[in-house]
Amino acid sequence: MKDVHETPWGTREFAVKDDQGHTLYFGQRQEENTVTRRLISSGSSFEKEIGFSRAVVDGDWVFVSGTTGFDYRSMTISESVTDQAEQCLRNIQSALEQAGASLRDVVRVTYILPETKDFPPCWPILKKYLGDIRPAATMISAGLADPRIRIEIEVTAHRQARE
Numbered sequence: 001m002k003d004v005h006e007t008p009w010g011t012r013e014f015a016v017k018d019d020q021g022h023t024l025y026f027g028q029r030q031e032e033n034t035v036t037r038r039l040i041s042s043g044s045s046f047e048k049e050i051g052f053s054r055a056v057v058d059g060d061w062v063f064v065s066g067t068t069g070f071d072y073r074s075m076t077i078s079e080s081v082t083d084q085a086e087q088c089l090r091n092i093q094s095a096l097e098q099a100g101a102s103l104r105d106v107v108r109v110t111y112i113l114p115e116t117k118d119f120p121p122c123w124p125i126l127k128k129y130l131g132d133i134r135p136a137a138t139m140i141s142a143g144l145a146d147p148r149i150r151i152e153i154e155v156t157a158h159r160q161a162r163e
Helices: 045-050 081-098 116-130
Strands: 002-006 012-017 023-031 034-040 055-058 061-068 106-113 136-141 152-158
Touching: 055 081, 061 081, 081 116, 081 152, 106 116, 116 136
Parallel strands: 106 136
Antiparallel strands: 002 012, 012 023, 023 034, 034 055, 055 061, 061 152, 106 152
16 A cells, blocks of 8 residues: 655655555655655564664665564564574565665674674674675674564665666
């Protein structure tokens, strides 16, 4: 379902919703064919409850929020940090695809883990997904919102022209 309306300040806003009324995309148009900003949702209940988007597309830039290892279809999470890292990257990959980008476009990645000792076991998975891309990276050790979450990954991507 698509909803388009004019705002009082002259832009056109649009939203695309799924069958349950969840907003999947949101954007503003200054002119008919120019989208200046688009919001992407994974359908996670966290996004609606907390008030954030899985990703924001602004021009050729894609900003993917900190993403956990929850399988958003079943809202389950593995106890394994390596399984969580793999699911984080699958979730990020999905958000990037919805934004018209891919992991090849990632220029920056931030890893957040409550336990620094859990980072080295994740390296083979991170290398599997990002090893050829080699984005700028930072690892931060910090508490996360749910004690089951052992890793959270945030990325910034710059969409490249495709041949």
